[in-house]
């Protein structure tokens with residue numbers, strides 16, 4: 001099972017402003033022709049695991065953007081999932097390792113992890129296989145960070161970098177797994 005991160009950041013490493021605002025991202029409608037590989041990536045995943053904050057942000061957009069793709073929302077509290085989404089969206093209180101083991105037992109092939117704290121949790125547990133970061137050419141000074149503290153260095157292997165004409169630089173890394181620190185076993 002492959003566990004992937006696919007995310008946009010500012011050059012200074014933020015995934016949203018402190019208040020959650022994403023106004024620094026390019027206007028999706030204006031750039032309709034270019035999706036930076038998102039749809040190809042999304043089509044390849046079986047399940048999307050996201051943190052509550054990301055779920056709430058996505059819900060605030062109005063239209064649910066993930067169709068009938070399976071989505072797992074992580075939270076330590078009970079979340080009311082609207083009836084229209086309950087066929088595809090479930091909420092769980094579980095550690096990254098518990099989620100990983102459950103999905104692997106179900107024979108999931110590829111999992112998408114989203115949300116800063118959630119990504120950090122899966123990284124700390126040694127469960128992320130690859131990270132695609134699309135860096136926007138903007139500095140916003142403060143915000144919600146993609147990365148956080150780690151117990152030990154996490155090494156990455158550079159796979160590819162694409163520089164788009166509008167200044168977005170997308171880099172794909174593989175996470176180097178040390179067998180002794182791989183919590184998935």
Ligand SMILES: NC(=O)c1ccc[n+]([C@@H]2O[C@H](COP(=O)([O-])OP(=O)(O)OC[C@H]3O[C@@H](n4cnc5c(N)ncnc54)[C@H](OP(=O)(O)O)[C@@H]3O)[C@@H](O)[C@H]2O)c1
Nearest residue numbers: 008015016020051052053054057074075076115116117118
């Ligand atoms: N730039 C981008 O591409 C991009 C992508 C995704 C999200 N975002 C933005 O990033 C922001 C959200 O990121 P974030 O770092 O604040 O948080 P997040 O990871 O979306 O959500 C954090 C919350 O998820 C829950 N959670 C995570 N792991 C858990 C676990 N193992 N067990 C139980 N609960 C767990 C906790 O909820 P409880 O507090 O309920 O326990 C935690 O407070 C939003 O503004 C969103 O729009 C940007």
